[in-house]
Amino acid sequence: MLPLTLLRTAVFHPMLVELKNGETYNGNLISCDNFMNIHLRDVICTSRDGDRFWKIPECYVRGNTIKYLRLPEDVLGLVKEDVNERPTRSGPPSRRPYRGRGDGGRGGHAGGRSGDNRKGGGGGNRGGHQGSRGGGRGGQQGGQFRQGR
Amino acid sequence: MDISIVNNDFYLSGIATLVDDIDKQLMVILRDGRTLIAFLRSLDQFGNLVLHQAFERICVGQQYADIPRGLFVIRGENVLLIGELDYRKPLRVPLFEVSIEEILKLQKEDLEKKERIEKLRQKAMIEHGLVDDGNPIEEHY
Numbered sequence: 284m285l286p287l288t289l290l291r292t293a294v295f296h297p298m299l300v301e302l303k304n305g306e307t308y309n310g311n312l313i314s315c316d317n318f319m320n321i322h323l324r325d326v327i328c329t330s331r332d333g334d335r336f337w338k339i340p341e342c343y344v345r346g347n348t349i350k351y352l353r354l355p356e357d358v359l360g361l362v363k364e365d366v367n368e369r370p371t372r373s374g375p376p377s378r379r380p381y382r383g384r385g386d387g388g389r390g391g392h393a394g395g396r397s398g399d400n401r402k403g404g405g406g407g408n409r410g411g412h413q414g415s416r417g418g419g420r421g422g423q424q425g426g427q428f429r430q431g432r
Numbered sequence: 433m434d435i436s437i438v439n440n441d442f443y444l445s446g447i448a449t450l451v452d453d454i455d456k457q458l459m460v461i462l463r464d465g466r467t468l469i470a471f472l473r474s475l476d477q478f479g480n481l482v483l484h485q486a487f488e489r490i491c492v493g494q495q496y497a498d499i500p501r502g503l504f505v506i507r508g509e510n511v512l513l514i515g516e517l518d519y520r521k522p523l524r525v526p527l528f529e530v531s532i533e534e535i536l537k538l539q540k541e542d543l544e545k546k547e548r549i550e551k552l553r554q555k556a557m558i559e560h561g562l563v564d565d566g567n568p569i570e571e572h573y
Contacts (some may be wrong), residue, residue, distance in 0.1 A: 284473075286480040286505050302511065303572035305464070319480075319507060350464065351506040359473070359484065359503060 284362045290352065292362045298323075299353040300344060304363050305331030308344060319346030447479050451518060458483075461512045463571040467491070469517065470504065473566075479508025490535045492542050496527050497535035 293312055302310040309324030326339040356419065403408075436443050443449070451471050458485065460468045470486030509514040509562055530538075557564055 284481075285476045286482045287476065289474070289482055290505055301466075328563075346507075347509075349507050350462070350510045351504055353501060354503045354505065356484075356503050383466060 287315070287319065288359065289323075289354070289362055290319070293354050293358045296358055298355070301350045301353075302348045303350050304348075308339075308342065310339075310342070313341075315322070316346075317401055319349055320344065321346070321349075321352075326405060447475060447477065450479075450502075450514065451573060452477050453514070457517050459489075459515045459516075459517055462505070462506070462510050463512045463570065464510070468501070468504070469498070470501075476508075479511060481506045481508065481511065483515075490539055491527065492535060492538040494525065494527055495530045495535060497530055498534045499532055 287321050290312070295311060297309070298325070300310075303310070305312050307329045308323060308326050309329070310323035313322040315321045315326050322341070323344065323432065326342050328337040328339055328342075329335070359363050454474065455471060457469065458472050460470065460481065462468070466490045468483060468486050470483035470490055473482040475481050475482045479502070479520065483506060486504050487498040488500045488501050490499065514570075554564060
C-alpha cells in the first residue's frame with residue numbers, strides 16, 4: 284500500500300508530524316490530500332528545542348514543509364482491512380475528460396505514455412509494482428502522479 | 433523507465449531499485465542527520481517511504497543507543513541515503529551500546545563542542561575577510 288494511502292487510512296488517528304524546521308505537531312488527522320497537505324485537530328505544537336509548547340485547536344500544514352509523520356502501529360492493520368474491503372477496479376477511470384489520445388486509458392494501463400513523459404510515466408508505474416491490486420492501483424497511481432506534476 | 437544493462441544484469445534507475453528492498457531491514461539517513469533502521473513497507477514515485485518497526489540509532493563516537501519509534505511515513509525529499517543492512521558481516525569498527533539517557537547526554541555534549549568549534553572557525557574566517565552564509569538549501573535543517 285502506498286505511503287499516501289496509509290496516510291488516508293490514518294484519518295482520525297493521532298499522529299506526530301515533524302516539519303523540516305524541527306517543530307513537531309501532535310494531533311488527530313482530519314484530512315489529507317495528494318500533496319501531503321494535512322489538517323489536524325487538537326494539536327500540541329512543540330518547538331525544535333523542545334522548550335516551548337502551544338495548544339492549537341486546529342491547524343493546516345502544507346505538505347512540502349513536512350519532514351516525516353509518525354503514526355500509531357495499528358494503522359497498518361487498518362490498511363490491510365481497507366484493501367480487502369474495496370472492490371477491485373477494472374478498466375480505465377472514466378472521471379477525467381478524454382484529451383486527444385485518451386487520458387483515461389493512460390490512467391489504467393502501464394505502457395501508454397507519450398515519449399517525453401517516459402521518465403515520469405515510468406516513475407508512476409514503478410511505484411505501482413508492489414501490492415496486489417490491479418486496475419485500482421494503476422488508476423490511483425496515475426491520479427496521484429498527475430497531481431504531483 | 434530507464435534500464436541499464438551491465439554484464440548481462442539489468443539495473444533499474446532511481447526509486448525503482450528500492451522495490452527490491454521492500455520488507456527488508458534498511459538503514460535510512462535523513463538530511464537532518466538522523467539515522468533510522470526499519471523495515472521498508474512501501475514507497476511511491478516521490479520516494480516517500482513507509483518504515484515499520486523503526487528505531488532511531490544515535491551514535492556518538494563508538495557508543496550508540498536505539499530509540500524505538502514505530503511506524504513512519506517519510507517524505508521522500510528528506511531522505512539522504514538508504515542502505516541495506518547485512519548483519520552477517522562483522523562491524524569494522526565495533527560499537528558499544530549504552531542507555532538512551534546516556535547517549536542523549538553524550539549527544540548534547542558533542543553538539544555543544546561542535547558548536548564551539550564552529551564559532552571559532554567562523555570568527556577566524558571573518559578575520560581573514562571570508563564570510564560563510566551557511567547552506568541556504570539546507571537551512572531548514
